[in-house]
Amino acid sequence: xxxDSNPPxxxxxxxxxxxxxxxxxxxCGVDLTTGEDLAFxxxxxxxxxxxxPYRPRSxxxxxxxxxxxxxxxxxxxxxxxxxxxxxxxxxxAMMMLSxxxxxxxxxxxxxxxxxxxxxIVFLLxxxxxxxxxxxxxxxxxxxxxxxxxxxxxVAIFMTIAGTQVPS
Ligand SMILES: [Zn+2]
Numbered sequence: 254x255x256x257d258s259n260p261p262x263x264x265x266x267x268x269x270x271x272x273x274x275x276x277x278x279x280x281c282g283v284d285l286t287t288g289e290d291l292a293f294x295x296x297x298x299x300x301x302x303x304x305x306p307y308r309p310r311s312x313x314x315x316x317x318x319x320x321x322x323x324x325x326x327x328x329x330x331x332x333x334x335x336x337x338x339x340x341x342x343x344x345x346a347m348m349m350l351s352x353x354x355x356x357x358x359x360x361x362x363x364x365x366x367x368x369x370x371x372x373i374v375f376l377l378x379x380x381x382x383x384x385x386x387x388x389x390x391x392x393x394x395x396x397x398x399x400x401x402x403x404x405x406x407v408a409i410f411m412t413i414a415g416t417q418v419p420s
Contacts, residue, residue, distance in 0.1 A: 262274075262275055262285055263285075264278035264280070264281055264283050264285060265283065265288055266278065266281040266283050266290070267280050267281050271285060277291065319377070319394065319395055319398055320376045320377060320398065321376075321377075321378070321379030322375045322376035322377065322378065322379045322380075323376055324379075325379055325380070327381070328375040328376065328378075328379055328380060328381065329375075329376075331372065331375040331381060332372040332373070332375045332376050333372075334372070335368045335369060335371050335372025335375065336369065336372050338365065338368040339365045339366065339368045339369035339372065339406070340365075341365075342361050342362065342364055342365025342368065343362060343365045343406075343410055345361050345365075346358040346359070346361040346362035346365065346410075346414075347413065347414065349361060350414055358414075362410060362414075366403070366406070366407060366410075367384065369403065369406060370384055370399075370403050371383075371384045371387075373398075373399055373402045373403060374387035374388065374391070374399075375387075377390075377391050377395050377398065377399060378390045378391070
């Protein structure tokens with residue numbers, strides 16, 4: 254506790270020193286004997302109220318909470334597997350596009366995208382689960398990650414495809 258490092262008559266909040274025997278810091282409302290913040294007694298403490306268990310406290314926390322699959326070897330392998338399928342299918346779709354097999358190319362590209370979304374779900378959920386089941390476990394800000402991570406490759410594919418489609 255930080256209180257221990259101060260002499261008992263020094264307020265941990267404003268570091269003001271009081272004569273021995275003083276019980277309360279009149280500036281902060283801190284109980285000098287216990288270190289308790291009396292000003293917040295009965296009122297919501299801004300440091301403690303609304304503690305969101307999902308609120309990240311550091312970058313590492315953010316990754317652990319938002320993309321738990323990154324820290325699970327199996328889901329990480331699953332993600333790279335899906336990413337591999339995605340890359341292969343998108344490349345196949347590109348080749349089909351340049352070969353004027355447009356409709357099949359779109360289907361192949363879509364299947365590749367589903368594989369990619371499945372991989373993202375592995376990372377977001379942290380265990381193996383089917384895409385549609387995993388999506389029900391995604392919460393709050395994870396949806397932003399999911400949307401960004403799935404829309405980004407689509408945008409890239411569309412941009413590249415746009416240059417490939419014969420006019
Ligand atoms: Zn004080």
